[in-house]
Amino acid sequence: MIKYLLNKMLISMQKKYDYDVTYMQDILSADLSAFFKYLKFQSMAGYRGGLPAAPLYAARLRAILWDDCGPCTQLLVNMALEAGVPANQVSAIVNKDLAALPDELAQIVEFTDLVLDHNPGADDIRPHIRAMWGEQGLIAIAFSISSCRVYPALKYTLGYGKACSRVVVNEQTLTPSDKNRSVTG
Structure with a gap:
């Protein structure tokens, strides 16, 4: 369920910015823990x-x-x-x-x-x-x-x-x- 919700968030970003989020979806699909690390990185980036x-x-x-x-x-x-x-x-x-x-x-x-x-x-x-x-x-x-x-x-x-x-x-x-x-x- 969490992967489903996170993927919906990515799709929303894709629609908003016309940006290919496939690489993020692939990370999410392959390794939820790695995706959470990626999200933590976003706080530094922001x-x-x-x-x-x-x-x-x-x-x-x-x-x-x-x-x-x-x-x-x-x-x-x-x-x-x-x-x-x-x-x-x-x-x-x-x-x-x-x-x-x-x-x-x-x-x-x-x-x-x-x-x-x-x-x-x-x-x-x-x-x-x-x-x-x-x-x-x-x-x-x-x-x-x-x-x-x-x-x-x-x-x-x-x-x-x-x-x-x-x-x-x-x-x-x-x-x-x-x-x-x-x-x-």
């Missing part, structure tokens, strides 16, 4: 640390793009829009158009890319992140970056990974490319 939606999704989107998971990127785009992040900011985050973003979001986009590249230039931005959002905000950004990397790795490992080809933001089609991953420093 930690906000008092941050507004835009900085969280800036980190999440850049992290998911780094690992090139098309359906996951689209899911996060849809969730960002649902959370109230303006479409022009979502597009600028995906395209790494720093000039089109408010400074605090541009810093998070750049910081995220530097962190993912293991570039010491992130050390120069971290104090600004702390000054804007505090230690809790930095932790929320760290959790956002870290957790978003799990989903593509999990999906690719289980055979469900898809390369990112296009992302739709309010009927505008974007094609992320390697140039959007480049970092400076």
Whole structure:
């Protein structure tokens, strides 16, 4: 019965976001204990640390793009829009158009890319992140970056990974490319 109810929850998510939940259904079907571990992970992934939606999704989107998971990127785009992040900011985050973003979001986009590249230039931005959002905000950004990397790795490992080809933001089609991953420093 519990598997039935959890599967209904997954189907609801699939309908709401037009997102393929087969990998989660397969985990649920194969190992209920593993599925519960997956759900526990979701609480870390959802930690906000008092941050507004835009900085969280800036980190999440850049992290998911780094690992090139098309359906996951689209899911996060849809969730960002649902959370109230303006479409022009979502597009600028995906395209790494720093000039089109408010400074605090541009810093998070750049910081995220530097962190993912293991570039010491992130050390120069971290104090600004702390000054804007505090230690809790930095932790929320760290959790956002870290957790978003799990989903593509999990999906690719289980055979469900898809390369990112296009992302739709309010009927505008974007094609992320390697140039959007480049970092400076």
